[in-house]
Each structure stands twice: as C-alpha cells, then as structure tokens.
Amino acid sequence: MDLFSQIDNKANPENLLPFNGEVYYFGPIFTPEESIELYQELLNGLAWKADEAVIFGKHITTKRKVAWYADQAFEYTYSNTTKKALVWTEALRLIRERTQNKVGERFNSCLANLYHSGEEGMAWHSDGEKDLVKQGCIASLSFGVTRWFHFKHKQSGEKLKIELVPGSLLIMQGSTQTHWLHRLPPTKKVESPRVNLTFRQMRENA
Numbered sequence: 001m002d003l004f005s006q007i008d009n010k011a012n013p014e015n016l017l018p019f020n021g022e023v024y025y026f027g028p029i030f031t032p033e034e035s036i037e038l039y040q041e042l043l044n045g046l047a048w049k050a051d052e053a054v055i056f057g058k059h060i061t062t063k064r065k066v067a068w069y070a071d072q073a074f075e076y077t078y079s080n081t082t083k084k085a086l087v088w089t090e091a092l093r094l095i096r097e098r099t100q101n102k103v104g105e106r107f108n109s110c111l112a113n114l115y116h117s118g119e120e121g122m123a124w125h126s127d128g129e130k131d132l133v134k135q136g137c138i139a140s141l142s143f144g145v146t147r148w149f150h151f152k153h154k155q156s157g158e159k160l161k162i163e164l165v166p167g168s169l170l171i172m173q174g175s176t177q178t179h180w181l182h183r184l185p186p187t188k189k190v191e192s193p194r195v196n197l198t199f200r201q202m203r204e205n206a
Helices: 032-045 090-103
Strands: 022-028 049-055 058-070 075-078 081-084 109-115 122-125 138-144 147-153 159-164 168-173 180-184 194-200
Touching: 032 090, 032 138, 032 194, 058 081, 090 109, 090 138, 090 168, 090 194, 159 168
Parallel strands: none
Antiparallel strands: 022 168, 049 058, 058 109, 075 081, 109 194, 122 180, 138 168, 138 194, 147 159, 147 180
C-alpha cells in the first residue's frame, strides 16, 4: 500500500495502519521558512556523534549520526549501547512545544538522527526498548530533504509507505511497536541531508 497524497497539517488525520496499531501523519506543522531555519539550527547546533551498536559481539560505528536530549540525564539503551541525555537546545524546545500542542502529548526526551545522504538509512526495527513508556507516543519530525518511510506488519508482512516532507510530523502510538516494524530505506536518488527528530516518552525512573 502506498500513501502518495500529502496531508497538509490536518487537525485530525486518519490512522494509516489497517490494524494492530496507530500511525498518524499531520503533514507540515512548520512553514517552509521555519523548516529551513530550524534545519540549519539542528544541523549545526546539535552534538552529533556517530551512532554505535554491538551486534553479535561486534562493535559497529555507523555513518549516520545521532544526538540524545532529555529533561533529565536519562540513559537510553538500544543496540546494546547506552547514551546519556544532554540538555535541550532552544531549537529542540521550540519544536517540542509545537509538537506537544499539536498532538496533546508530553515528551521528555528526543533522539535526533542525521542522515547525510540517501545512502544512509535505517533497517527494519521497532522501538520497544524497556526504557520507554510501554505503548507510549513517539513523534517523528523531518527536516531537510524529503525521504520515504516504510512500515511492515511483523506477522502478515503487509507493507505501506509514506513520503515525509520537510517540517512534517508523524506519530506512532498504541500497539504499533508491538506489531509493526519501520525503516528508512536507503536510496541513490537523494544526495542531501535529512534531520529526523523522534520525541519520546521515557519512564521517569529510567
């Protein structure tokens, strides 16, 4: 299933998943001018570091870079590595406030991802780490170049995809992480960077 149409800042978008989860695409929640300005601030102002993972005992460093921010010095563990949160930047605070007002949820942390070109992506996975609030809302915002985002049901294998434009907001909640995988597929057609912010709900005692 392909979701080709863009939803321009809909107040109450429809659930994109046919079953076993909730995914909503709000379209752009920032103007083109705001998106460009915020993209530059995020690109130059976040403490980007190469992401790391330990897979089958082998330490791997990715080309993709990440930065981890939160209300507290939360430690977030995934792919067998642990990150300690940094203090919010003003740009992140602004984006979080508008996102919270839009979806009516509170987020206490943000994992930022920097993809330098279309050759960098993310393999199939789900965000079900024990540090996160179970079935909590994850808000994903896109800045920079437009990229495709894919979903796949863990049991049926059913797939769908959506094109994420600059300044846009997509949220995943409910049982989505339990039943669905998602990925950012690599592509040779994209040469420019994309910054992705994933605002999350960490358990307060994490």
